[in-house]
Amino acid sequence: MSDKLVEEMSFEEAMSALEAVVGQLERGDVPLDQSITLYERGAALKKRCEAKLKEAEEKVAAITLGEGGEPTGTTPVEGL
Incomplete structure:
Protein backbone atom coordinates (compact mmCIF):
# COMPACT_ATOMS: atom_id res chain seq x y z
CA MET A 1 0.00 0.00 0.00
CA SER A 2 1.33 3.41 -0.98
CA ASP A 3 2.05 5.97 1.71
CA LYS A 4 1.11 8.80 -0.65
CA LEU A 5 -1.80 10.90 0.56
CA VAL A 6 -5.01 10.20 -1.33
CA GLU A 7 -5.51 13.94 -1.91
CA GLU A 8 -2.21 14.07 -3.82
CA ARG A 48 -10.82 10.96 -5.14
CA CYS A 49 -11.51 9.09 -8.39
CA GLU A 50 -15.00 10.58 -8.59
CA ALA A 51 -13.65 14.09 -8.00
CA LYS A 52 -10.96 13.73 -10.67
CA LEU A 53 -13.52 12.37 -13.16
CA LYS A 54 -15.85 15.29 -12.42
CA GLU A 55 -12.99 17.74 -13.02
CA ALA A 56 -12.24 16.09 -16.36
CA GLU A 57 -15.92 16.09 -17.39
CA GLU A 58 -16.23 19.78 -16.57
CA LYS A 59 -13.14 20.61 -18.62
CA VAL A 60 -14.41 18.62 -21.60
CA ALA A 61 -17.86 20.21 -21.33
CA ALA A 62 -16.25 23.66 -21.35
CA ILE A 63 -14.60 23.13 -24.75
CA THR A 64 -16.47 25.04 -27.42
CA LEU A 65 -16.57 23.81 -30.99
CA GLY A 66 -16.51 25.91 -34.15
CA GLU A 67 -18.51 25.40 -37.36
CA GLY A 68 -16.20 22.64 -38.60
CA GLY A 69 -16.30 20.82 -35.31
CA GLU A 70 -12.84 22.05 -34.36
CA PRO A 71 -12.17 23.31 -30.83
CA THR A 72 -12.09 27.10 -30.86
CA GLY A 73 -11.28 27.63 -27.22
CA THR A 74 -12.66 27.00 -23.82
CA THR A 75 -15.11 28.77 -21.65
CA PRO A 76 -14.37 29.10 -17.95
CA VAL A 77 -16.09 26.61 -15.71
CA GLU A 78 -17.12 27.86 -12.31
CA GLY A 79 -14.72 26.69 -9.63
CA LEU A 80 -11.83 25.84 -11.93
Whole structure:
Protein backbone atom coordinates (compact mmCIF):
# COMPACT_ATOMS: atom_id res chain seq x y z
CA MET A 1 0.00 0.00 0.00
CA SER A 2 1.33 3.41 -0.98
CA ASP A 3 2.05 5.97 1.71
CA LYS A 4 1.11 8.80 -0.65
CA LEU A 5 -1.80 10.90 0.56
CA VAL A 6 -5.01 10.20 -1.33
CA GLU A 7 -5.51 13.94 -1.91
CA GLU A 8 -2.21 14.07 -3.82
CA MET A 9 -2.91 11.10 -6.11
CA SER A 10 -3.66 11.36 -9.78
CA PHE A 11 -6.75 9.57 -11.06
CA GLU A 12 -4.63 6.67 -12.29
CA GLU A 13 -2.80 6.31 -8.98
CA ALA A 14 -6.04 6.40 -7.00
CA MET A 15 -7.72 3.87 -9.29
CA SER A 16 -4.78 1.48 -9.04
CA ALA A 17 -4.72 1.80 -5.25
CA LEU A 18 -8.49 1.28 -5.12
CA GLU A 19 -8.19 -1.89 -7.20
CA ALA A 20 -5.52 -3.18 -4.79
CA VAL A 21 -7.75 -2.44 -1.78
CA VAL A 22 -10.73 -4.19 -3.37
CA GLY A 23 -8.53 -7.20 -4.17
CA GLN A 24 -7.38 -7.47 -0.59
CA LEU A 25 -10.90 -7.16 0.78
CA GLU A 26 -12.27 -9.72 -1.68
CA ARG A 27 -9.63 -12.29 -0.69
CA GLY A 28 -10.75 -11.93 2.90
CA ASP A 29 -7.33 -12.87 4.26
CA VAL A 30 -6.82 -9.75 6.38
CA PRO A 31 -7.78 -9.30 10.05
CA LEU A 32 -10.98 -7.41 10.84
CA ASP A 33 -9.19 -4.28 12.09
CA GLN A 34 -7.13 -4.11 8.91
CA SER A 35 -10.25 -4.73 6.80
CA ILE A 36 -11.91 -1.70 8.38
CA THR A 37 -8.83 0.44 7.67
CA LEU A 38 -8.74 -0.84 4.07
CA TYR A 39 -12.44 -0.11 3.64
CA GLU A 40 -11.95 3.47 4.88
CA ARG A 41 -9.02 3.95 2.50
CA GLY A 42 -11.08 2.48 -0.32
CA ALA A 43 -13.88 4.96 0.36
CA ALA A 44 -11.39 7.85 0.26
CA LEU A 45 -9.87 6.54 -2.97
CA LYS A 46 -13.32 6.18 -4.56
CA LYS A 47 -14.13 9.76 -3.61
CA ARG A 48 -10.82 10.96 -5.14
CA CYS A 49 -11.51 9.09 -8.39
CA GLU A 50 -15.00 10.58 -8.59
CA ALA A 51 -13.65 14.09 -8.00
CA LYS A 52 -10.96 13.73 -10.67
CA LEU A 53 -13.52 12.37 -13.16
CA LYS A 54 -15.85 15.29 -12.42
CA GLU A 55 -12.99 17.74 -13.02
CA ALA A 56 -12.24 16.09 -16.36
CA GLU A 57 -15.92 16.09 -17.39
CA GLU A 58 -16.23 19.78 -16.57
CA LYS A 59 -13.14 20.61 -18.62
CA VAL A 60 -14.41 18.62 -21.60
CA ALA A 61 -17.86 20.21 -21.33
CA ALA A 62 -16.25 23.66 -21.35
CA ILE A 63 -14.60 23.13 -24.75
CA THR A 64 -16.47 25.04 -27.42
CA LEU A 65 -16.57 23.81 -30.99
CA GLY A 66 -16.51 25.91 -34.15
CA GLU A 67 -18.51 25.40 -37.36
CA GLY A 68 -16.20 22.64 -38.60
CA GLY A 69 -16.30 20.82 -35.31
CA GLU A 70 -12.84 22.05 -34.36
CA PRO A 71 -12.17 23.31 -30.83
CA THR A 72 -12.09 27.10 -30.86
CA GLY A 73 -11.28 27.63 -27.22
CA THR A 74 -12.66 27.00 -23.82
CA THR A 75 -15.11 28.77 -21.65
CA PRO A 76 -14.37 29.10 -17.95
CA VAL A 77 -16.09 26.61 -15.71
CA GLU A 78 -17.12 27.86 -12.31
CA GLY A 79 -14.72 26.69 -9.63
CA LEU A 80 -11.83 25.84 -11.93
